[in-house]
Amino acid sequence: MKQIHLGYALFNYGTHPAGWTSHTKDIATNIEHFKRCARIAEEAKFDMLFRADALFCHTKNIEAWSRNPYHMNSIEPLTLLAALSQVTSKIGLAGTVSTSYSEPYNIARQLASLDHVSHGRAAWNVVTSASTQAAKNFGESKIPSHEERYGRAKEYVEAVQALWDTYEDDAFVLDPSTGYHFDPKKFHPVSYSGKYIRVEGALNVARPPQGYPVLVQAGSSGPGKQFAAETAEVVFSLSRDKRAAQAFYKDMQDRVSSAGRDRSSFKVLPALVVVVGETKAEAEAYYASLEARVxxxxxxxxxxxxxxxxxxxxxxxxxxxxxxxxxxxxxxxxxxxxxxxxxxxxxxxxxxxxxYRQPSAGTPLCGSAAEISDFIEEWVADGACDGFNIISPSEPRGLETLAANVIPELQRRGSFRREYEGNTLRDHFGLPRPKSRHSKSGDTRG
Known part of the structure; x- marks a missing residue:
């Protein structure tokens, strides 16, 4: 039986505008809340935790947004994931970082550092910012076109990967007898010059444990899908029915092959909003109670x-x-x-x-553990995806009910792991470790 891959999207209160209403104290900046969620997700053996991000909060129509936490109070992802890496040991840690309003050197260093402090569990959700409000936060009046944004993103990733290859894997010899801290022959400064990105220098962090942190992408426009086919290893999608998901999956396979990559070198995980109950009626009633508060x-x-x-x-x-x-x-x-x-x-x-309560993934799938497991297994078996990036309308209820009910049901059926395959996120997804572009040995050590 094909093994299912599951990410879990860790939002502050979940993604429903009323998700916060069961709380009387703020958890959005409470690290203890996130630590607890991370431990639950790792105990359930999710492939990875995913932290989305946006580079703005709303400044207009505040009467509406003051009732909705969306984008209004959110810890920066890489800071949060670094903290969570210290209370977990296996689960992957994926964070969104925009290529539009950051520089390759900073992000190469931050992600390499996260991969080191997590012992090889980092992933980068590569996005291009699509909000005019984000543009204005960085001194611009509007966002560039899709083509320009993804043109910059492609160069950005290339530059970041070149920086990750500054040192070869075994460059740091620490040999007191010769006086060499690292082997100078295994140090490779970067000279990258493109239409949008220029980098001249060298990264001051050793090569990441995974070679490169796992690259995640979620573009659904033509340029976005092409960018994903050329660079991504995990692809998020927004397919709303199985037939559309199957078409997306095949399209991505064809694009990956055309880009000269092995089809097995990427996984597709559609977003799936889930509400778990003892019965479908109970799950629907809970969701209706959230709706009534908005x-x-x-x-x-x-x-x-x-x-x-x-x-x-x-x-x-x-x-x-x-x-x-x-x-x-x-x-x-x-x-x-x-x-x-x-x-x-x-x-x-x-x-x-x-x-239209879940803009990222549509109306939620409400049901019992068995019904939700049936849905997940059917999509994977029918070639619609490799698993799902699961989203909950409310936290911590969503994660707790999944971990206590759906995950054990999938494990009982033999379609989801009981133990992690290894120690890195690449191990969990079965992805190869990229060798350094400067390596002569073809080293792919994990």
Whole structure:
């Protein structure tokens, strides 16, 4: 039986706007909360924890956003993951870092450091920032086009990987008899010059334990998928039905092959929002209780953000006029498409709002442990994916119910690990360790 891979997306309160309402004290900056979640996820044998990020918080329509934690209070991912690396020993640690508003040298150093302090468990979710608000935080008035953003991202990753190869794996000899701390023949300064990125120098950190931290990508636009095919090892997707997921999976396989890569060198993990109950009815009732706590002002503002057009003043008893929709977006393509699809159903605005509560992955899968396990196994068996990046509407309930119910059910069926395959994230995913571009030995030690 094909083994399933599962990531867990660690949000502050979950991704539902009402996820926070079961808390009376802030957990968004409470490291003890995240440490506890990390221990639970590792005990359940998830492949990795994933921490998303955005380089802004909202500054307009604050009446709505003051009721919704989304983007408003969030610890920086690599700082958080470094802390979690010290209370775990096996689970992978993946963090989002933008190539749009950072420099390759800083990120190469930070990610190499995370891989060292975690003993080879780091992963980088490579994103291109798609928010005008993020651009303004960094002195720009608008974001570049998809083509420009991914052109910069491709060069950025190339430069970062070159910096990770500054030292060969066995460069640090520490030989008092010769006086050499490292072998100078195994030190390789970087000279990278592209259209967007220039780096001249050398990284001041030894080569990461994994060679390179695992590269994750989630682009769904044409340029985004091509970038993923050329660089990524784990691909997040937003497929909403099995047929679409199968088409995405095949498209990515074909793109990876065309890029000259082995098809086995990447894994596809669609986002999956899950609510677990003793029965499907119980799970649906819990989710409905969250929905009931969200005022329309919050729902309208979120849908407006993803559509790129203000619908907050439209009447709820009528459909959104289709002529209001942009024909294209410079925002996140998959999220825009999902929002637009909902509007194009022609249903009144008030009727579609409850169905757009999870902009990253759609209406949640509600069910018992057996029902959710059936769904996961079916998608993997039918060639729609290699597993899922699981998201919960509320925390810590979501992670606790998954760890206590769904994971044991999958393990009982033999489709999910009972023990980790090794010590690094590459071990968990069965990914090869990249050899240094300067190595003559072809060393792939983990």
């Amino acid at each position: 005022p329309n002002i919050v729902k309208l503002e979120e849908l407006s953000l993803d559509l790129g057009v203000d619908i907050t003043k439209l009447p709820l008893d009528r459909p959104v006029p289709l002529e209001m929709l942009p024909t294209d977006t410079n925002y996140i393509a998959g999220i825009f498409q999902a929002a637009a699809e909902l509007v194009r159903t022609g249903k009144p605005l008030g009727e579609i709002l409850p169905f």
